[in-house]
Structures are given as structure tokens and as C-alpha cells.
Amino acid sequence: MVAEYSFPTTILVGQGAGDAWINKINPNPQQHFLIVTDKTILSLGLCDWLTELLDGHQCQYSVFADIHANPIQEDVKKGVQVYSDSAATAIIAFGGGAAIDVAKAIKLELAYPGGIEQFQRDEQPWEQALQASIDCYAFPTTAGTGSEVGRSAVIILESQKDKTVLFHPQIIPDIAVLEPKLTQGLPQAITAATGIDALTHCLEAYLAPDIHPICDGIALQGMELVLQFLPRAYCDGDDLEAREKIQLAASMGAIAFQKGLGMVHSMAHPLSAYFNIHHGLANALVISQCLHFIEQQNLHADEHKKLHTLNDLFKGQECHQAVLSKTMANFVASLGISPGLNPHGVNQDDLPLLAEAAYRDPCTETNIIAVDQAQFLAVYKAVL
Ligand SMILES: [Zn+2]
CATH class of the missing domain: 3.40.50.1970 (Rossmann fold)
Known part of the structure; x- marks a missing residue:
């Protein structure tokens, strides 16, 4: 081939x-x-x-x-x-x-x-x-x-x-x-949200099942840059070295995601479309529960290995935990992003519509594992 x-x-x-x-x-x-x-x-x-x-x-x-x-x-x-x-x-x-x-x-x-x-x-x-x-x-x-x-x-x-x-x-x-x-004048919350978007592009591209070793390498290196420099750019917007590295990581994320994205983006897209939630923030709100859902499934050895590889990138950081979902929840919180969809106007009644849209989203096709509509609904409930 x-x-x-x-x-x-x-x-x-x-x-x-x-x-x-x-x-x-x-x-x-x-x-x-x-x-x-x-x-x-x-x-x-x-x-x-x-x-x-x-x-x-x-x-x-x-x-x-x-x-x-x-x-x-x-x-x-x-x-x-x-x-x-x-x-x-x-x-x-x-x-x-x-x-x-x-x-x-x-x-x-x-x-x-x-x-x-x-x-x-x-x-x-x-x-x-x-x-x-x-x-x-x-x-x-x-x-x-x-x-x-x-x-x-x-x-x-x-x-x-x-x-x-x-x-x-x-x-x-x-x-x-x-x-x-x-990018020096970007407000702190936008720095955090857009940085998490770049991070999610790298993470989901790396997890996407397609075989693309070049994108995988770029995705891992892009993620390393975000982990190292996003906290710095967040704390000090005038840190131009950190700003530069995050810009580069954002470009790397977009290069990597020609391989595909996954369920984090599937769930984020309807949150932006129906509730006008900033795209990067929407990713930040759902990413750790998506990872938790993936970790709970019956994964193959190579899928487990991918999750471990990503979690190992955080080693040495205060947010690092035994599993990626917990590490990610800590990382997102360290950037001042509080969990929950409720504060953004999303209610229990809205979740079936969101789950249907997420299931139909093209990113669902390239998620690391298959996800059905009921599972999307369950993850939205866990995030709410
Ligand atoms: Zn995105």
C-alpha cells in the first residue's frame, strides 16, 4: 500500500x-x-x-x-x-x-x-x-x-x-x-482556552487510529511544547519565548490533525454551535471526562500504550497523576478553567440534542475507539 x-x-x-x-x-x-x-x-x-x-x-x-x-x-x-x-x-x-x-x-x-x-x-x-x-x-x-x-x-x-x-x-x-x-495582548482566559485547543489537536491526532508516524511525532512534540510553555504564557502574557512556543505548538497541532481528531472535538462543536461557548473552552470542559470514558473501555494493548505515552509527557509536573484523565483535569484546572457545563447555560434537557450532534460530527469517525450516541449522552451527563 x-x-x-x-x-x-x-x-x-x-x-x-x-x-x-x-x-x-x-x-x-x-x-x-x-x-x-x-x-x-x-x-x-x-x-x-x-x-x-x-x-x-x-x-x-x-x-x-x-x-x-x-x-x-x-x-x-x-x-x-x-x-x-x-x-x-x-x-x-x-x-x-x-x-x-x-x-x-x-x-x-x-x-x-x-x-x-x-x-x-x-x-x-x-x-x-x-x-x-x-x-x-x-x-x-x-x-x-x-x-x-x-x-x-x-x-x-x-x-x-x-x-x-x-x-x-x-x-x-x-x-x-x-x-x-x-499574541502578547491576548487575555489570560483566551490564552488558556486557545492553548487547550492546540493541546487537544495534538492529543486527539495522536490517538486517532490511522497510521501516520509523521503526524504522531509532530503531535507528541507539539504537546510537549504546550505542557512546558502554556503555564508560562498563562501566568505571564509578556513572556515572548512562551508565546512563540505556543504559536508553534498550535501550528503543529493543525499539521498533526490532518490524521484526524476525536470525541473531544465531536462534543465541543455542538457546545459552540448551540451555546456559543468558545471552541477552546468547550474542549477544556469535556476533555478529561472523554479521556476517563476512553480509559474505562476494553482497550487493546497499543491503545493503552498511547494513553500511557501521553500521560508520561506530564511527568515532573504538579498535575501528573497515575491516569491521563486525572492528570488532564488537574492541568485544565491549573489554567483557571472550572469544570461544568451548567455555568455556561447548558441544562439536563439539552443533553440529548448535544449527544445526537456529537454522534453525527465527522470527528467521531476518527476517535481512538467507536462511540455511540448513548455513550456521548453519558459523557455529557458526567461533564454537566
Ligand atoms: Zn480545535
Whole structure:
């Protein structure tokens, strides 16, 4: 059997990554960048860092920030309009997962024959090459989703009314620029939640049953970085070394999870969709009970070994316990996250709907073991 392993893109990481990026691409005066960002980032003045960098190199740019937190197709259309009106030649995504996903979808709309509408209609559209070459660069300002190294964009399409994953290998940003300064101002709770998301990506990718030793190695190393540096970034937001390592771990998590995710994400997705709970926090709320559930099942020796391997990564830390579920509960608590869904507006009556959605979630297919709807319900009850 032939396995195909695809690995992503150029990553520039560290203090000064912005300067390294602009020196690397060496833009000419005809270059005009469309900056895709969001209104919060604009209002915080974070984008000034980028525009100053571009001004310093006499680059032309337009800023587009009219996007939703959960991006919709209209955002993409508006962005395409700004791109065309300003005669832009390249795209810079500057923000969290939403801005990066919109930037990638703008590229798809511009470069796929027939745009996103046709993309949706075509069979295996990812096999059709994009028509135009549009450079796209990503500057993440959070450290969690890893969209900067991903080949898909999540957009709510008019025809679907639900989040749709648009996958095409050529929409991966050409360069991901991980500048730790950009995450320096993240509030403590967001640092914790997004960091746990990165951790969960690594953990679930490692546990996913598919055989992918390259992803497994990246997942383990990514987890080590989170365990070592997330507590530091949480305690001191100005610790730029810790910020840098968490950014890198977030990218590594996203690289690893091309192997698959699992039931933590299956349970987190409906919590965000129905109760607007932050994605990373939703993972944090369910992860230890998911692990406890897995530990209780009749596991094969190699599945046991995987859980032990992950638990051993915590050795030497105060949170370390004999089993991974207990260790994880301590680790999550050490980041100021209290257990329970009740405080977030979830009641007993809501659980069957959540369990049904979790069971239908695509991540369920790649969980370490099979899970049925009744089992999802039982785990939600334990988390409540
Ligand atoms: Zn996630």
C-alpha cells in the first residue's frame, strides 16, 4: 500500500518574523496587498503593526475587516469586491481563524474556475488546479486553530446554512508568519482556552487510529511544547519565548490533525454551535471526562500504550497523576478553567440534542475507539 503524506508550508517563527517575511518576499512597488482582518483587531490597533511594516517598505495595501466571527459567504464576496476594486495582487490574512479562513476562501473564489458555487457542485474539486496564482500570507494573532497551516476554510454557505469545510490543497497560505508579539495582548482566559485547543489537536491526532508516524511525532512534540510553555504564557502574557512556543505548538497541532481528531472535538462543536461557548473552552470542559470514558473501555494493548505515552509527557509536573484523565483535569484546572457545563447555560434537557450532534460530527469517525450516541449522552451527563 502506498501512503501519501502531505506537509504544509513555509513557517517563519520568532521575534522579528515580520521583518524576515518582508525581506523574504521582497515585494515590488506594483504589489498591492489585500489585508483580511476583523473589526476587533482593527479597534485594538493590532493591525498598525502590519501596516507600519508595509509602509516601511513602500507597499500598497487595502484593509478589509467586514467579517463575522463565524464567517459567512457574504464576507467572502465582499472581500473579493475589495480585492478587485483595489486591483490587489496578493492577500494577507491577519487575525484568528475567522480572518485566515476568509482570506483562504477569497483566494478560492478568485482562483477556482466558477468560484465557490461551482466548487460546491464539482466532484472532488480539490483535484482541479486553481487558475490564478495569488500569493496568500497568514499572520495569526491567536495561538490555537492553526488555520495558518491548513488546507481548508470553514465558511457558512448560503446554500447550506451550516458550516462547510472548503478543502483545496492550494489555499494553504504560502508563508505562515508566527510573530509572538502579535499574541502578547491576548487575555489570560483566551490564552488558556486557545492553548487547550492546540493541546487537544495534538492529543486527539495522536490517538486517532490511522497510521501516520509523521503526524504522531509532530503531535507528541507539539504537546510537549504546550505542557512546558502554556503555564508560562498563562501566568505571564509578556513572556515572548512562551508565546512563540505556543504559536508553534498550535501550528503543529493543525499539521498533526490532518490524521484526524476525536470525541473531544465531536462534543465541543455542538457546545459552540448551540451555546456559543468558545471552541477552546468547550474542549477544556469535556476533555478529561472523554479521556476517563476512553480509559474505562476494553482497550487493546497499543491503545493503552498511547494513553500511557501521553500521560508520561506530564511527568515532573504538579498535575501528573497515575491516569491521563486525572492528570488532564488537574492541568485544565491549573489554567483557571472550572469544570461544568451548567455555568455556561447548558441544562439536563439539552443533553440529548448535544449527544445526537456529537454522534453525527465527522470527528467521531476518527476517535481512538467507536462511540455511540448513548455513550456521548453519558459523557455529557458526567461533564454537566
Ligand atoms: Zn480545535
